[in-house]
Amino acid sequence: MITVVITTWPNHPRRVSYCEQTLRSLQRNLSATGHELRWLLSAESQAAEDAPWSGPMLQERAERLGLQVQWRDAPPSLPGHLNDIVRSLTTPLWFYVQDDWELIRPLDLGPAADLLLARDELGGVRFWANTGYVGQFEGFAVVDPAAAWSYGDNPALWHRRFFERVGPFDVGGWFGHHEEAASARWGTSGLCVLADPAVQRHAAHYFFHLGEMSSIPGDVRFGHGERRRDAAWQRIEPDCVPKTNAAEWHITYRCDLACTNCNRLCFLPPTTPDMTLEDARDFVRQAKDLNWSPELAILGGEPTLHRDLFELLAIANELSPGRVTIWSNGFRADARRQLDRIRSEGLAQICEGTLKPSGSIIHPQNDFFIAPMDFNVPERTPCFLHCRSGCGVSVDSGGYTLCPLGGAIDSVLDTKLRTRRLADLFDPVFAQYQTRAMCRLCGHELHIDSLRISQSQVLHGSLMSPTWQQAVHRIHKCRQQREPSP
Numbered sequence: 001m002i003t004v005v006i007t008t009w010p011n012h013p014r015r016v017s018y019c020e021q022t023l024r025s026l027q028r029n030l031s032a033t034g035h036e037l038r039w040l041l042s043a044e045s046q047a048a049e050d051a052p053w054s055g056p057m058l059q060e061r062a063e064r065l066g067l068q069v070q071w072r073d074a075p076p077s078l079p080g081h082l083n084d085i086v087r088s089l090t091t092p093l094w095f096y097v098q099d100d101w102e103l104i105r106p107l108d109l110g111p112a113a114d115l116l117l118a119r120d121e122l123g124g125v126r127f128w129a130n131t132g133y134v135g136q137f138e139g140f141a142v143v144d145p146a147a148a149w150s151y152g153d154n155p156a157l158w159h160r161r162f163f164e165r166v167g168p169f170d171v172g173g174w175f176g177h178h179e180e181a182a183s184a185r186w187g188t189s190g191l192c193v194l195a196d197p198a199v200q201r202h203a204a205h206y207f208f209h210l211g212e213m214s215s216i217p218g219d220v221r222f223g224h225g226e227r228r229r230d231a232a233w234q235r236i237e238p239d240c241v242p243k244t245n246a247a248e249w250h251i252t253y254r255c256d257l258a259c260t261n262c263n264r265l266c267f268l269p270p271t272t273p274d275m276t277l278e279d280a281r282d283f284v285r286q287a288k289d290l291n292w293s294p295e296l297a298i299l300g301g302e303p304t305l306h307r308d309l310f311e312l313l314a315i316a317n318e319l320s321p322g323r324v325t326i327w328s329n330g331f332r333a334d335a336r337r338q339l340d341r342i343r344s345e346g347l348a349q350i351c352e353g354t355l356k357p358s359g360s361i362i363h364p365q366n367d368f369f370i371a372p373m374d375f376n377v378p379e380r381t382p383c384f385l386h387c388r389s390g391c392g393v394s395v396d397s398g399g400y401t402l403c404p405l406g407g408a409i410d411s412v413l414d415t416k417l418r419t420r421r422l423a424d425l426f427d428p429v430f431a432q433y434q435t436r437a438m439c440r441l442c443g444h445e446l447h448i449d450s451l452r453i454s455q456s457q458v459l460h461g462s463l464m465s466p467t468w469q470q471a472v473h474r475i476h477k478c479r480q481q482r483e484p485s486p
Contacts, residue, residue, distance in 0.1 A: 009044035033110030079169035079178035123162030123191035140194035194445035213296030220394035240431035246392030260461035261363035286422035299327035
């Protein structure tokens with residue numbers, strides 16, 4: 001068993017925001033083949049005099065994620081906090097993450113855990129490291145104990161033997177003193193510390209640092225680097241919540257055409273089932289609870305392929321009567337008959353711009369499938385399609401996203417970013433988390449240059465970076481395994 005330890009001090013709403021994003025990313029991306037994960041969220045319990053205490057907010061957010069907060073009854077101190085945790089551990093291995101480190105891609109701790117349990121000379125494996133190295137060991141990089149800041153309390157998997165031989169952390173002193181002192185003692189302990197080879201090439205391969213602790217007022221563990229107390233700083237701004245008052249129902253991802261560069265990837269076998277009538281009713285119920293009546297677009301895929309299209313239109317009109325549009329290619333004779341009925345009965349407006357009477361088309365080459373994180377671009381501004389500025393939220397049988405393409409992205413890449421709770425999209429913390437995670441996967445407006453072209457491949461007529469290539473190959477492999485041999 002591995003104890004996953006997250007430490008935090010809820011002395012500001014922004015700190016809780018960082019912590020929730022960290023927790024969500026860990027729950028989504030962290031695994032350990034052959035090992036069970038035990039979760040420990042440990043928090044300082046004493047409020048700072050000059051900061052807005054946000055303990056109840058942390059408690060509520062943690063419970064929503066299925067976690068309980070373990071409150072530390074002692075004066076705030078990061079090294080002291082770590083010492084208390086190590087003394088209380090009941091497992092030999094623990095994976096430590098501070099509350100502002102977002103795991104941006106899947107990480108399997110299994111191989112590192114197996115190695116630490118098998119070799120007594122190993123102290124830990126780091127998954128964010130910006131230091132020197134002195135060779136390789138079983139496929140991992142060996143951290144140089146003589147390098148500057150060789151020990152770091154950034155994300156790492158530790159064996160308790162490291163702290164038994166190196167000793168407890170020094171409490172007090174300047175910012176980072178406990179790390180510097182631990183580095184010095186580790187050099188004489190005889191233990192070897194490794195780093196995942198991916199972070200040797202790029203320190204932030206797995207984890208993105210959301211914020212600096214010194215930017216939070218009252219964080220006395222690290223001094224008072226910033227002392228803002230104005231009202232705006234006390235709020236978490238709703239930068240990413242829906243503002244276009246629109247939703248896009250992807251009632252099916254099946255399509256009778258295969259347009260090159262389709263941004264819903266309808267040239268691939270569908271990986272999300274069709275929406276059911278209950279899916280639609282559930283969305284309507286939640287929207288009414290939020291007093292939200294958006295304009296609705298019914299699309300796909302090709303919506304006329306859905307056997308319950310007219311029932312879905314009726315449900316849509318319960319929420320937004322007279323404000324429903326259908327986007328169809330109108331290619332098949334049956335599709336044209338259905339569109340004629342929709343026009344004559346006034347069930348929805350028909351989007352003329354999506355009609356394709358001649359069949360499949362080639363859309364201009366775009367950058368949707370160039371994942372920024374494949375090119376070490378961990379943070380970017382959402383493009384104009386995001387529901388804060390351009391299009392509507394995505395709705396499908398898998399849930400809801402703030403990006404209109406988000407359902408397709410989540411479905412193809414299997415990122416588990418969709419939510420079944422519509423209110424989450426209007427929560428500034430969740431909205432920021434989902435938006436940032438989605439924008440690392442889609443390169444729209446990132447632009448295509450020679451470097452990105454050289455590391456990408458054309459599949460189905462579209463340029464795709466490694467993350468997308470792997471997903472497409474996985475989908476085709478799964479389809480082949482399901483199909484009977486001739």
